[in-house]
Amino acid sequence: MDVAWFLVLSVFIFCIGIAGVLTRRNPLVVLLCLELMLNAGNLALVAFARMHGGAAGQVFALIVMVIAACEVVIGLGIIVALYRRRLPIDVDELSELRG
């Protein structure tokens, strides 16, 4: 199989992820799309690993998965805190860090 198809798929999924992050207002959905973007990146890494023959890409992909997991923990923690404080669960409404 040509590596190019995997890369195209990866780009496709990445674009869907970005579109979701930029357009959706629910922070949970934003996190989901963020995960999509990360996994798209993983796919690209593994495809290149397959192309070059080494295992570096695969190891890197594993590390990226770990990082994604940690980041999701924190993100979900923030969302739970928002819920507990009865703040609106809407990314547009939460703009207090303004200059």
Next chain:
Amino acid sequence: MSATSYGWLVLAFPLAGCIVVSLLWDRLPGRLSGWIASGAIFGAFLSSIGMFVKIQDRPEEAKSLVDTAWTYAATADFKVGLTILVDPLSVFMCLVVSGVSFLIHVYSVAYMTGDRGSSRYFAYLNYFVLSMLLLVLAGNFVILIIGWAFVGAASYLLISFWYRRSTATYAGIKAFVINVIGDVGLVIAAFLLLDKTGSLDYAGIFGAADNVFRVDDGTLVAACLLILLGAFAKSAQLPLHTWLPDAMEGPTPVSALIHAATMVTAGVYLIARMHPLFEMAPTAADISAVIGTATLLFAATVAVVTTDLKRIIAYSTISQIGYMVLGVSIAAYGPGMFHLMTHAFFKALLFMGAGSVIGAMSGLQSIDRMGGFRRAMPFTFVTFTIGALALSGFPFTAGFFSKDEILGFAIARGGGYVVLAVIGYAAAFLTAFYAFRMVFRVFFRNPVPEARELEHGHPAHHEPQNPATGEPEDPDVGFPGPEHVIAERSWPMKAAMAPLALLALLAGVLQVPGIDEAVDKFLEPTFADSRYADVHPSTGTEWIELGIGGLLALAAIALAYFIYIQRRELRLVIRERFDAVHSFLFHKWYFDELYDLLVTRPFAAMGRFGRNVVETDFVQGTIVGGATGVVRVGSSFARAIQTGYLRGYALLLALGVAALALYFLISSS
């Protein structure tokens, strides 16, 4: 112990006293702080006697000793350090200063009883004596200027001692500002002399002066005039005299010590010490003599009409220091310094007596309200009269021998100095007149209510008020407390006044013309290099001059008796007849108004301009406000980016990454 070790001791005692009293100020009960301070000064006096004895042991040529504690700066050709000079002149001054200071400390112990700040007072007083002794013992200009400045600071602290009184604080500021003008003169003179002679030590400067300067050299005259500026500011001569009468706001012992016996004589000491320079610059010396005589006359005329008891004595001080300045300017060093000594005795005595009378009047100071205290306060009456007799130059008192010797010397110098001598005699007449004006108005005639009450045994008590303005004061805040002390009831005051009275009567024996001239002989080694060392009136002439002075004194006393006791209504008639003259003299020749117009108002206006325009508008508004304004405007653009809007940030991020990727894609193809 050598003479210079005693010299260091003389300085160490008051320093120790000041430190001990300052550190333990709230732990010392009752009058103890006063006794500690007095003990310190007594130690200084004993050390001065030690210095005196050691100096006498030495041969004539070797009577000038210098000792340096440590060196501040030493280069190849210039060395300056903490140096003291022990020679007859400094020993003389130390004896006078420490002796009279000791008696005044003892007097103060009683006078300041019950005052809340009495420990602070004694710390300041010891600090003052330390600085005066430092000034007098200085061996180079650096220590002289240090002592000079310290004395000015001590004067400020003591004048505004009762700091809750606004009149006192104004008076302190006035004294300090005028003194600083003199300080500037002295410092610039030191610079000029250092520049030309390369040294700051007295020995170095005087030694090099002959080689470096011609007679009446421009720089030398300038330096001497600047030294005179310093001397006149400190000694309250024209035109820098206005601070001394106002300095009477301080406690009476302060007036006795600082403004009669010691600090104001520092100018006279300075001119005497710098005599080699003044003799080489006769222009400056003549200016000094003329100003001294003018001050002598001016102050005597004002003292004739002033009604505040302490201010009369203050103007008397200004006038008598005019005598001393005249004396040391015309090279009559022995007579000038002798008059300094006798003046210290009788002026301190007069002030002490005045303090006692003011205590009896419960703080009031106007002689218009005093009278007839003769029977109620016999001790004060006797000592005050002795002081007045000495001040007038009554035959055979100390003042008799000291005052007219200076005028005799002036006549012996001849030429224009005879005019100064005549003016001096006229002022002597006025001096005797106002001295006895005080005596007759305070102690003679009908007793005022306060005197009558005192005769029955209870001192008067008035509502506490500011004696100058009459506004009421609250004694709990730290003003002079409800205790007003009079000499008859207080043994320290008697113990201090009695020796001074004896000295005022008898000190004349030290310098009787033709019989012994102890002061002249003692001071001779210091002034041996004077060009006028052999200008001396003959004994017969001196006795004639003294006789003229004595006759003038007797005539003036008789006139005062006539006006103030026999024909009392004459006083008011004269005042009405000569109303313009009286008003002119009463306003002190309008000097205060003149200075207010020329100096105070312009400087106050400049200060207001500085505050409003320069500080507020320019610095705060333009410079500070401008800088912050520019930053604020600039950053408002950057702030617009921070919207707090998550999706906006995400968009920017995405666009940035895309741009970057495109860039690398395009550039690599």
